[in-house]
Amino acid sequence: MKMNKIIAASLVASSVLFANPLIEKAKTMGLQAIPQNQNELLKITDPNGMITPERVELGKKLYFEPRLSKSGIISCNTCHNLGQGGADGVPTAVGHMWVANPHHLNSPTVYNAVFFKSQFWDGRSPHLEDQAGGPMQAAPEMASPPALVVERVNSIPEYVEEFKKAYGKDVKVDFATITSTIGIFERTLVTPSRYDDFLNGKEDALTKEEQEGLQVFIDQGCTTCHNGIALGGSMMPFPMVKPYKFANVGDFKGDQNGMVKVSTLRNITETAPYFHNGQIWSLKEAVQEMGTTQLGKDISDADAEKIVTFLKALKGEKPEIVYPQLPESTLSTPKPDFN
Amino acid sequence: MKMNKIIAASLVASSVLFANPLIEKAKTMGLQAIPQNQNELLKITDPNGMITPERVELGKKLYFEPRLSKSGIISCNTCHNLGQGGADGVPTAVGHMWVANPHHLNSPTVYNAVFFKSQFWDGRSPHLEDQAGGPMQAAPEMASPPALVVERVNSIPEYVEEFKKAYGKDVKVDFATITSTIGIFERTLVTPSRYDDFLNGKEDALTKEEQEGLQVFIDQGCTTCHNGIALGGSMMPFPMVKPYKFANVGDFKGDQNGMVKVSTLRNITETAPYFHNGQIWSLKEAVQEMGTTQLGKDISDADAEKIVTFLKALKGEKPEIVYPQLPESTLSTPKPDFN
Numbered sequence: 077m078k079m080n081k082i083i084a085a086s087l088v089a090s091s092v093l094f095a096n097p098l099i100e101k102a103k104t105m106g107l108q109a110i111p112q113n114q115n116e117l118l119k120i121t122d123p124n125g126m127i128t129p130e131r132v133e134l135g136k137k138l139y140f141e142p143r144l145s146k147s148g149i150i151s152c153n154t155c156h157n158l159g160q161g162g163a164d165g166v167p168t169a170v171g172h173m174w175v176a177n178p179h180h181l182n183s184p185t186v187y188n189a190v191f192f193k194s195q196f197w198d199g200r201s202p203h204l205e206d207q208a209g210g211p212m213q214a215a216p217e218m219a220s221p222p223a224l225v226v227e228r229v230n231s232i233p234e235y236v237e238e239f240k241k242a243y244g245k246d247v248k249v250d251f252a253t254i255t256s257t258i259g260i261f262e263r264t265l266v267t268p269s270r271y272d273d274f275l276n277g278k279e280d281a282l283t284k285e286e287q288e289g290l291q292v293f294i295d296q297g298c299t300t301c302h303n304g305i306a307l308g309g310s311m312m313p314f315p316m317v318k319p320y321k322f323a324n325v326g327d328f329k330g331d332q333n334g335m336v337k338v339s340t341l342r343n344i345t346e347t348a349p350y351f352h353n354g355q356i357w358s359l360k361e362a363v364q365e366m367g368t369t370q371l372g373k374d375i376s377d378a379d380a381e382k383i384v385t386f387l388k389a390l391k392g393e394k395p396e397i398v399y400p401q402l403p404e405s406t407l408s409t410p411k412p413d414f415n
Numbered sequence: 416m417k418m419n420k421i422i423a424a425s426l427v428a429s430s431v432l433f434a435n436p437l438i439e440k441a442k443t444m445g446l447q448a449i450p451q452n453q454n455e456l457l458k459i460t461d462p463n464g465m466i467t468p469e470r471v472e473l474g475k476k477l478y479f480e481p482r483l484s485k486s487g488i489i490s491c492n493t494c495h496n497l498g499q500g501g502a503d504g505v506p507t508a509v510g511h512m513w514v515a516n517p518h519h520l521n522s523p524t525v526y527n528a529v530f531f532k533s534q535f536w537d538g539r540s541p542h543l544e545d546q547a548g549g550p551m552q553a554a555p556e557m558a559s560p561p562a563l564v565v566e567r568v569n570s571i572p573e574y575v576e577e578f579k580k581a582y583g584k585d586v587k588v589d590f591a592t593i594t595s596t597i598g599i600f601e602r603t604l605v606t607p608s609r610y611d612d613f614l615n616g617k618e619d620a621l622t623k624e625e626q627e628g629l630q631v632f633i634d635q636g637c638t639t640c641h642n643g644i645a646l647g648g649s650m651m652p653f654p655m656v657k658p659y660k661f662a663n664v665g666d667f668k669g670d671q672n673g674m675v676k677v678s679t680l681r682n683i684t685e686t687a688p689y690f691h692n693g694q695i696w697s698l699k700e701a702v703q704e705m706g707t708t709q710l711g712k713d714i715s716d717a718d719a720e721k722i723v724t725f726l727k728a729l730k731g732e733k734p735e736i737v738y739p740q741l742p743e744s745t746l747s748t749p750k751p752d753f754n
Contacts, residue, residue: 404685
């Protein structure tokens with residue numbers, strides 16, 4: 077019995093010492109695990125030490141708060157639904173007055189967005205705290221002027237009290253503090269998966285088929301863009317080689333240099349439809365379309381299926397979210413406005 | 416020390432034996448506590464023994480499931496938000512294509528709706544399992560034909576599996592089973608408060624001011640309609656004595672006999688604006704308006720304020736809701752339809 081334990085222990089050790097060459101290869105290609113160690117993770121997700129339990133709890137309330145929208149019925153969670161992979165499952169985001177995004181842009185996931193180098197499809201926002209203010213103001217999303225958001229929140233004494241608890245009694249509950257608090261909550265939306273266990277040395281965390289898929293993913297060149305912790309999140313030219321099949325839907329052309337944000341592949345099975353204009357529902361078709369537009373090659377059905385098998389293993393464990401009880405409006409709270 | 420304990424014990428005993436006359440009065444007037452004993456509670460909330468953990472968990476997912484709507488972005492929780500007192504905080508419900516309820520009806524709370532004698536403002540539905548199918552189909556709400564709801568749910572294998580776990584492997588996942596499962600979840604949305612502790616004999620559960628408010632509430636005749644566990648939930652004529660101040664907004668006149676569902680007063684501070692057409696934001700004004708329309712009397716400012724003090728004590732503890740992770744669509748899932 078004792079000997080068995082020793083053998084078992086040495087097997088575990090050897091799997092770390094003589095790592096699966098695929099793990100080494102993946103790391104060489106820039107793939108990175110979500111750190112298991114919480115302090116290591118926080119160094120990445122919270123480099124400026126903004127996260128505290130009070131701010132995260134308050135940020136969660138604000139994330140689910142429909143009164144941040146002009147109408148009072150649209151919250152961050154409406155389009156970035158934490159029960160639907162952090163997105164909305166529709167091609168084009170629809171917001172205030174049932175108006176679709178004028179550029180036909182698809183809502184990207186908020187899960188693991190903390191690992192992105194920048195936010196929005198054109199990468200125009202440097203971090204989550206800044207990003208959160210965008211959709212709140214955008215006419216076809218939440219349509220709220222900042223002054224309205226500030227007035228609504230400040231009209232609710234429980235919110236003001238919570239801001240004081242989170243930032244000290246002299247806090248100014250302004251638009252920047254409100255959006256920043258939402259960003260702080262979003263920093264906690266990280267979803268570790270079996271893939272991370274694999275990269276961290278647990279060889280059997282991925283099945284043979286999934287490992288084969290990862291190998292094909294690397295061999296085909298997918299890691300050129302889909303790398304880092306998020307397997308995405310940086311800006312790349314799009315399309316790079318051949319035109320995108322659905323380029324005619326919407327007028328989005330990326331930033332001023334034609335660069336488009338690379339989508340994260342984590343939880344990708346939960347965030348269809350794909351691409352900036354949400355025109356492709358099949359993950360296999362999306363893989364093959366990427367082969368065409370970005371790599372200039374036809375990825376075979378067999379290889380695309382293998383890649384999809386790997387991508388499925390990127391589905392991570394979501395943080396448990398207790399649905400927040402929102403404080404009551406007062407008579408001085410600005411009323412809902414549906415126009 | 417020992418003597419002190421005996422005295423303390425006898426004081427506790429006496430508070431039960433010689434109950435506060437206000438407790439007796441309240442009960443005589445038809446007010447009832449939410450039973451503390453879980454078996455007693457279940458006799459009321461689940462007389463037919465439909466509740467099981469699997470059905471409640473599945474019902475919760477369906478309650479938060481936007482794909483039950485034609486567009487894919489409106490769920491039960493959109494208008495009956497469990498973080499906002501089970502309602503939406505806007506005068507008139509707005510749904511599919513941003514269309515407001517044609518009768519200007521306000522979304523009633525789902526919390527404690529299990530205690531209502533019937534559902535909807537005109538009481539046309541006998542129970543929650545039946546009610547759940549209404550808004551799902553209504554054009555200005557979720558706008559889903561039953562066939563679409565059934566096709567969407569059946570296209571998602573995880574849902575079908577969960578229905579089998581909840582009802583047995585031969586279950587037919589039809590519209591009635593889907594809406595019924597949502598109703599079963601809603602049966603658990605019960606919010607006990609300090610008021611219930613008071614009715615159950617804990618005299619100091621309500622402050623003196625709240626007890627005084629309850630006394631005025633009874634003396635003014637409010638319990639004529641606001642009685643039972645829900646302090647509401649039955650059908651009564653409206654208006655009974657004088658016209659309602661905002662009768663001109665919308666065309667709702669109650670059922671064929673002019674009867675309107677009495678709103679529950681539990682969590683009433685969370686469910687403004689008030690009345691079937693959501694035209695009054697101030698709880699005090701609502702109390703006084705009820706005095707006029709239903710009791711034919713002017714309730715003084717002082718008395719209305721006392722009643723409001725009591726009503727605030729009806730804010731109950733909400734069940735903890737862990738936000739559900741919804742299963743993924745498949746390629747055969749009918750697509751979102753925004754038209």
